[in-house]
Amino acid sequence: MRTTFQRPAMVGHPSKSGGLLILLTVLASPAAQAQDAEGERLFRQRCATCHSIEDGGRGSGPSLAGVFGREAGSLDGARYSPAMQAAGLVWDEETLDAFLQNPRDTVPGTTMAVRISDPAQRAAIISFLQNAGGGG
Ligand code: HEC
Numbered sequence: 001m002r003t004t005f006q007r008p009a010m011v012g013h014p015s016k017s018g019g020l021l022i023l024l025t026v027l028a029s030p031a032a033q034a035q036d037a038e039g040e041r042l043f044r045q046r047c048a049t050c051h052s053i054e055d056g057g058r059g060s061g062p063s064l065a066g067v068f069g070r071e072a073g074s075l076d077g078a079r080y081s082p083a084m085q086a087a088g089l090v091w092d093e094e095t096l097d098a099f100l101q102n103p104r105d106t107v108p109g110t111t112m113a114v115r116i117s118d119p120a121q122r123a124a125i126i127s128f129l130q131n132a133g134g135g136g
Pocket residue numbers: 043046047048049050051060061062064067071072073074075079080081082083084085091096100109110111112113114116125
């Protein structure tokens with residue numbers, strides 16, 4: 001079990017090698033590129049009002065840069081509900097798919113209420129988030 005901790009005042013991380021990863025992924029696969037474009041479009045439409053995809057970006061929701069493989073509710077400096085901090089999830093295809101389909105079923109008590117009911121749209125958004133990897 002994790003104990004709830006107070007967020008340190010310090011924010012931001014040194015940037016990781018995410019940019020290179022995106023480039024390699026995009027160059028490697030035209031199909032992935034097409035799905036990514038769709039994912040990016042959906043992200044801008046459905047998520048970007050609250051979430052940034054850049055490190056340290058500010059919105060009402062936490063930055064989703066490098067969200068893949070991150071523990072739920074663990075980004076320094078972000079505002080989370082106690083429910084999210086105690087969720088004990090790691091974000092991957094499966095947990096993101098469940099969360100986006102029904103946030104309140106997956107993390108009861110979360111303050112995020114946005115649902116994406118179309119599985120293909122969820123897959124495109126998740127792929128976009130995965131390839132957007134480590135952020136800026
Ligand atoms: C109306 C604002 C809003 C929109 C739109 C929104 N979210 Fe969120 N999101 C939030 C808030 C607020 C939280 C923090 C929830 C909590 O702490 O319970 C959150 C949390 C998350 C988390 C957990 C992040 C972490 O660090 O643990 C993920 C993943 C996520 N959102 C993905 C998305 C995706 C993908 C979309 C678009 C399909 C989206 N959100 C749309 C407000 C929003």
